[in-house]
Amino acid sequence: MKNISKLILALFALVMFSCSVEDVQDRPVIEASDAPVITAPTTGSSYVITPATSDKLLDRFAWAPANFNADVVVTYQVEIAKLTDKEFTKPQLVQSSKTNNVAVTGDNLNKAAIDLGLTPFVPTTVLARVKAVVGTQVIGSDPIEIAVNPFKVAPLLGLVGNHQGWNPAGLTSAYQMKPSAKGNSDFEGYAYLDGGFKFLEADDNLKFDWANVAYGSGGSGVLDAKGGDVTAAAGYYYVKADTQKLTYSLLKQDWGIIGDATPGGWGTSTPMTFDKATNTWEITATLTANELKFRPNNDWPGNFGDNGGDNILEGDGANIKIPSAGTYKITLDLSKSRAYTYTLVKQ
Template identity: 40%
Template sequence: MKKLNKISAGFLAVVAFVGFNACSDDDNLIIATPEGGPQLVTPASGTAIVLSAANEQNVATTLVWNDADYDAQTAINYSVEIALSGTDFAAPIAGGSTNERFISWTNQQLNDVSIAAGLNPFVAGDLDVRVISSIGTQDAQQQISDVITLNITPYTTSLPTIAVPGDHQGWDPATAPRLASSEFGASDYEGYVWLNNEYKFVAPDDAGNFAWGNTDWGDDGSFSGVLVEDGESNVPATPGYYYLQVDTENLTYSANQYTNWGLIGSGTPTGWDSDSDMTYDSTTQTFSITIDLTADEIKFRANDGWDWNYGDTGADGRLNNGGDNIVVPVAGNYTVVLDLSNPREYTYTLTLN
């Protein structure tokens, strides 16, 4: 940064007079001329960075630059912009701001801006990075640095989903219930949906949007659990609550109706002999019951049988098919809620009234 070493006392007096009389309500009057923008130092353009959910809070990289030149000693503001490579920063993503000459990104921070800029999870892509300098509270006298390109491989912790539009919700893929796969890149999907008559399955587009015109699947006409993309039929269903499983690679599906859910166990009034039926709320998409429980054990089961039941292995509030019995902490009157609406993230709550 250059500094003005020789300034006459008369010039300073004039500046002070003008600043006092013309800008008495502005404490940020700066006499400076932009003479050179910031210069990026590290990382080198072309650097490849693979981000990881396991290292979310660890630093992924640190962007360092040389100071911009304003031909005056003044505080300089720096803001970082990131954009999909080749877009000429038409839709830049804010990468942070500072008064220092560097900024560090954790894996999570860099991942967030990478996804926002348009990169796809687990696919390497190029992002352009630049720094803009300015002075004063109004970010005046902006100067733009050179541009470097980073090759970023982002990640996602969200499971891929497909939509289930149909008569149950007006055949609108954008608002339809979702099924989730077991992991990114897997073709197996599952989830619970209240169905009414006919339905289909719809994949998202590259941007993650669900709409007609995307890949969609229906029954091959045999109604034996086989899916096809072309010449398909809508899948029929009698009204009820279903557990759906779909494999979009093997083109198969199954629909098991589990409309009746109940609470059973040594902590319930009828013990392990019979269920206490829960009530479905279509607005919250949950089952619930208010019931007196003792400080014993409970589970959730479907259709008054043991073929399909949930417990909580690990006591983490997440349900596991056939999992451990759930411990009731103290005796009392409880509101128990079973939430199967979030695919592969099935949960419950026990609220003491």
């Protein structure tokens, strides 16, 4: 009886082994034989990405499918690489797809371009390909060349230099410039400068560090990430910079008050004094119960008023009403990037 049982078990094992071998032999061999072929876009296509268009459709990449000699699900990956990296040893992924095309957005191509190390706002030719992946099997299309003009806008620019000891950690609001709107490349600010300085970008966490891009001078009014120091004679300046157009300007300013409430009336500004310790302009003056405004360089361009009566200044805003005659200590604070303010304290 034992011998019969052993014989049955042996026969069963033999049958199972035979079936397993046949199953393995009958399985299709998954092996990449034909690479995908890009049909759109074509070599020479060019893409300019801006903050205003980054979330929109940039282009639709399409390709003829790869062949793996089996009915399998293929993952396709659109990649870019530097022009010298013909083997795609260090590519950046743009977008993935399970079909034979993908809608590429500005955000995704821009991120890939910046991660690849492309210089913002400079058109650069790169290689683009489609890679087909099934398990460990990978095959890539022949690459095409496309030009990408990416953007990267810092949330703030800091004025780091001789005036504050060349200390990125010391870039307080008094030395920060804000963009005209979130994601824009044009910045403005007011700051006391004294000698050489650079425009240092903040990272996405609003941290200033020498590892970030620092723009110097590429000539009069020209920004250059590899340029030398920008220089300014000691004084208070209205500063503008555009990291896309690579331009900057400095306008030295002295501030004063003007209006029928002030000693000079509407005819001439009464000068204020800059306090480097507080980064504010101050004056103690006898005022009448009338109106005043703040203006630089005894001229109207760049003047400030107050539209809401909330001590927050607006360019070319409404006249500021003085409630009653008397002596006032007046402070003008342009050192905060979020809002420009003033105070009137009756003595």
